[in-house]
Amino acid sequence: MGYEIKLDIFEGPLDLLLYLIRKNEIDIYNIPIALITEQYLSYLDMMRSLNLDLAGEYLVLASTLIHIKSKLLLPPAEGEGEEEEGEDPRAELVQQLLEYQAFKEAALSLGERPLLERDVFTRGAASEEEQTTAGEADDALIEVDIFELVTAFRRIIAGLDRKEDLEIDTEKMSLADRINEIMERLSEEGQITFSDLLGDRADRRRIIYTFLAILELMKLRMVRAYQSGPFGAIRLFPAVEG
Amino acid sequence: MEEKIAIIEALLFASESPLTVERIVETLSDTEKKEIVSLLEGLIREYDTRGGGICLREVAGGFQFRTRTDLSPWVRKLKAGRPALLSTPALETLAVVAYRQPLVKAEIDRIRGVDASGALKGLLEKKLVRIVGRKDVPGKPIIYGTTRKFLEVFNLKDLSELPTLRELKDLQEQQE
């Protein structure tokens, strides 16, 4: 049996299962579960004895296989009479295997396309114009990915004290949103009432964050709030000229 | 040669990413889109007929000069670098994202039967996959999709050019 060398090429439990199905020339719609389970488990044993890292997913599939096997062994339950055959316990697994197989093939055909920097190459040198004109017009579009932004933030935070490494909580971000919105509107309109700020979309979350934002802005002494008597409209003014 | 073709050729050559017809229209300003498309088609034919080392191709929604595929051994030899290969997990993850986008990581994990975190991060770093947004369900999981660079690297005009697989179609029919 020359399969030792192939061990590390399995991409996961589904991949191993597909390999066994292919190796035994089995019809995927009619998997002999007992045989496949036995082979699957002996592969896991082998991987373990070779000290290969066994991802938890391999064990999950092992238990799924054993579960299906036991279901197939059970006599059909009463009432689930002969006329109506219960669903094949293998159906879900087959579905999953077919789906995975399809994507595996898709991956292969992607890999076979003429790939940039492997099969085709674009112009290697930067053009003269690129080097001379930095071309950073003010209103130019900006091409950055949100992933780069988080990565940048993480990089900076990594160099700081541990206490800086706080989880970014989304509540603070919602608050920042409201603060931005309030300051934007104040600079446009000069003054604004609490209910103007809520607008038509006055859900609970929005009311709370708008209120918290105003408190925060007052604490920063960026806005002043006035109320025209009890139950009157709360009116906000910028505390200083922007 | 007509001056307009020369200009278009210079623009294509100078652009660092596939050049869209729209950008050419903006830059030339006095030429209709239809005319530019037909000039581009003419250029593609001209380079193909000539059989030189360069050809013009439509990729990622634009046009770009590229080296002829069959000459890649020579170019690789010159560049003396190993081709930037994607690992099998990366390629599988990319295939799932490409065909099922927009989707969340849990869906990728489910289809591949293993955790896709590592592969996904590599693809994000290579800019083949990007964060599209968040799903409006509890936990607001991040939604992923492919990038324009994905189209460039895999020589695709657009996503509809991805080959449809029979198995995939069968599955979708079964699911419905």
Added chain:
Amino acid sequence: MEEKIAIIEALLFASESPLTVERIVETLSDTEKKEIVSLLEGLIREYDTRGGGICLREVAGGFQFRTRTDLSPWVRKLKAGRPALLSTPALETLAVVAYRQPLVKAEIDRIRGVDASGALKGLLEKKLVRIVGRKDVPGKPIIYGTTRKFLEVFNLKDLSELPTLRELKDLQEQQE
């Protein structure tokens, strides 16, 4: 076209710097320098006669394809509208503002460990960051926050959609 010329053309095109005859000799290995020089001269003539947007020129001790000099106004026009990339300092400053807003410059400086004035100015010009107000404390420092354009550029509905550090860490850990 002779295959050798096609190969040389692909090499010239893909090379990052002007390609010397010596490098071509090394790469082709079975062709004499003299022959390559004459093929290169032939290519220069061919492109010049064709009068397209590209020409082959001898520069810095090597050969390189370039856009025709008289077409540079068009190329410059194209480049003027190209997407600008953010420099690393700009990106880092933007990240700090995005995650820690509203905040004053002193706080950005402290977190990044360098003076953020330049980067901040650039971000203000690009309208990614704006002045939210002034803190009513001695010196009245300016308070910064991100703009609506920032959300648009990064395709976010609101700031709470910014990926958290934990989400990034989850992606990272699997690889290690």
